[in-house]
Amino acid sequence: MKDGLLIRSIEHGTVIDHITAGQALSVMRIIGINNGTSAVVSVAMNVPGEEMGLKDIVKIEGRELDSREVDKISLISPDATINIIRDYDVVSKYTVELPSEIRGIVRCRNPNCITNTGEPVASAFTVAKDPVTLRCRYCDHIILSDIAEQLI
Amino acid sequence: MSFSLRHVISMKDFTREDIDEIFELAERLERVASGVPCRLLEDKLLALLFYEPSTRTRLSFDAAMKRLGGASIDLGSVEASSVAKGETLADTIRVVGGYADAIVLRHPSEGAARMASEYSRVPVVNAGDGVGHHPTQTLLDLYTIKRENRLDGISVALVGDLRYGRTVHSLAYALALYGARIYLVSPPQLRMPEHIKSDLLESNIVVEETSRLEDVFESVNVLYMTRIQRERFAEPSEYLAVAGSYRLTSEMLSGVRDDLIIMHPLPRVGEIDSSVDETPYARYFKQSFYGVPVRMALLVKLLEGRDLV
Structure with missing residues (x-):
C-alpha cells in the first residue's frame, strides 16, 4: 500500500484507534451507528498497525463518547485508544481502561440467572484481564468469548 | 469475635475464621438442638420463603429458630401467594x-x-438458588466431618454425581480451605467439571479421580455419598448399571480405616444399603441432626450481632 491517508481526517469528533481487528462493526453498534446515522463515519478494518499486527479504526464526525460507551469498547477491544478531535487537532487521547466491575452493560448468558428473569436488578460482572473474563456477580457464570453479542 | 457476614449467600464469602466461629457456637448449641430450653432469640421472627419444594432444609431452619425461643412465618406454597400474581422477588423481599x-x-x-x-x-440466608449455592448444607457437612472425625489434613472421597451436584462442588471448595486430600469417584459421564478441578489444584491440595469406588476404601477417612439421578442418563439400562456400581453395602466395608465415617446429604435412594446403618461408620442421620445446631449458630450470629454469646 502506498503511503497516505487511508481514511480522511475529521474536523470535530472522535477517532477510535487500535481496535482489535474485526471488532469495528461491534464498536459501531456500541456507539449507535446504524442506517439512520447522518454523521460522517469512516471505518477501516484489518489495517496493518505499527506495533502489533492488524487493527481496526472508526472515525465519527461531530460526536464524543460517554463513559458507558467507552466501558463497552474496553470489553471487546481492551487496547483501543480514544482520540478527541477539535479543529482537526487531537485535544485528548487515552487508552480505554478495563473497569474492574460493570453494571447493566452486558447480559448474563445463563438463562436461569436472576438477572434474566424480569427482576428489577441490573446485570453485574467482575472483570478480569488477559483475556477479558467476566464473572456474573449473581450466578458466577463466566463469559470468556463473544462478549459483543452479550452487550445490552 | 471476627464474624462479619450480614447475609449468608455463598461459601465463598466465608473466611476460615468465620467458619470456625460458627462451629464453636454450634457445638455449644447442640444441647439446645436436643431440647434444652433456650430463649436466645425470643421475640425474633424468621421468614421462610421457599419457592421450591424442600422438606428437611425448611424443617431444620424452622426447628433451629423455635429451639432458640424464636418464631417463624412461612410463605407457604408459591401457588397460593402473591408470587402467583406476578410479584417480583425484589418486591416480596422488601415486603x-x-x-x-x-x-x-x-x-x-x-x-x-x-x-x-x-x-x-x-x-x-440462602437455602439454595437453582444449581448455584446452598451454603448451610456445606457448613453442616463440614461440621459433621469436624465433630465425627477431624477437619485438618483429612482424606475425603466425594462419590456419585459430581457433575451436577451443587453440594459436592461447594463442599470441595470448603475442604480445600482445610488442606484436605480429595478423591473424586464418579462414572465418566458425571465427572467433576474441569474448572472446579483446576480451582482445587490451584489451592495446592491433592485431588485424585477414579470411577471405581473400591479404589478408595482403604485410603479415606470420609466417604461422602450422593444420589445419582435417573434423568441424567439417556438409557434406563445405563442408569441401572451405573447406579448399581455405586451402591454401598456393609459387606464392602471390610478393610476400611477404623475412623471412616460415611455421609450422605439425604434423601438416599439406594446408594447406601440399609445394612450400612448398623455399622460404626454410618453418620448420615447424625449429619442431618447437625443441620439444626449449625443453622442455629448462623441465626444467632446474624440476628444478635457479635457480642451476645
Whole structure:
C-alpha cells in the first residue's frame, strides 16, 4: 500500500484507534451507528498497525463518547485508544481502561440467572484481564468469548 | 469475635475464621438442638420463603429458630401467594423484610439470594438458588466431618454425581480451605467439571479421580455419598448399571480405616444399603441432626450481632 491517508481526517469528533481487528462493526453498534446515522463515519478494518499486527479504526464526525460507551469498547477491544478531535487537532487521547466491575452493560448468558428473569436488578460482572473474563456477580457464570453479542 | 457476614449467600464469602466461629457456637448449641430450653432469640421472627419444594432444609431452619425461643412465618406454597400474581422477588423481599427479622430463601434462579440481599433490610440466608449455592448444607457437612472425625489434613472421597451436584462442588471448595486430600469417584459421564478441578489444584491440595469406588476404601477417612439421578442418563439400562456400581453395602466395608465415617446429604435412594446403618461408620442421620445446631449458630450470629454469646 502506498503511503497516505487511508481514511480522511475529521474536523470535530472522535477517532477510535487500535481496535482489535474485526471488532469495528461491534464498536459501531456500541456507539449507535446504524442506517439512520447522518454523521460522517469512516471505518477501516484489518489495517496493518505499527506495533502489533492488524487493527481496526472508526472515525465519527461531530460526536464524543460517554463513559458507558467507552466501558463497552474496553470489553471487546481492551487496547483501543480514544482520540478527541477539535479543529482537526487531537485535544485528548487515552487508552480505554478495563473497569474492574460493570453494571447493566452486558447480559448474563445463563438463562436461569436472576438477572434474566424480569427482576428489577441490573446485570453485574467482575472483570478480569488477559483475556477479558467476566464473572456474573449473581450466578458466577463466566463469559470468556463473544462478549459483543452479550452487550445490552 | 471476627464474624462479619450480614447475609449468608455463598461459601465463598466465608473466611476460615468465620467458619470456625460458627462451629464453636454450634457445638455449644447442640444441647439446645436436643431440647434444652433456650430463649436466645425470643421475640425474633424468621421468614421462610421457599419457592421450591424442600422438606428437611425448611424443617431444620424452622426447628433451629423455635429451639432458640424464636418464631417463624412461612410463605407457604408459591401457588397460593402473591408470587402467583406476578410479584417480583425484589418486591416480596422488601415486603417480608418489613415483617421478619431475617429471611431464609430457596429459589429456582441462580443468584436469587445475592439479589435478595441487596433489596433486604434484614439478613438473608440462602437455602439454595437453582444449581448455584446452598451454603448451610456445606457448613453442616463440614461440621459433621469436624465433630465425627477431624477437619485438618483429612482424606475425603466425594462419590456419585459430581457433575451436577451443587453440594459436592461447594463442599470441595470448603475442604480445600482445610488442606484436605480429595478423591473424586464418579462414572465418566458425571465427572467433576474441569474448572472446579483446576480451582482445587490451584489451592495446592491433592485431588485424585477414579470411577471405581473400591479404589478408595482403604485410603479415606470420609466417604461422602450422593444420589445419582435417573434423568441424567439417556438409557434406563445405563442408569441401572451405573447406579448399581455405586451402591454401598456393609459387606464392602471390610478393610476400611477404623475412623471412616460415611455421609450422605439425604434423601438416599439406594446408594447406601440399609445394612450400612448398623455399622460404626454410618453418620448420615447424625449429619442431618447437625443441620439444626449449625443453622442455629448462623441465626444467632446474624440476628444478635457479635457480642451476645
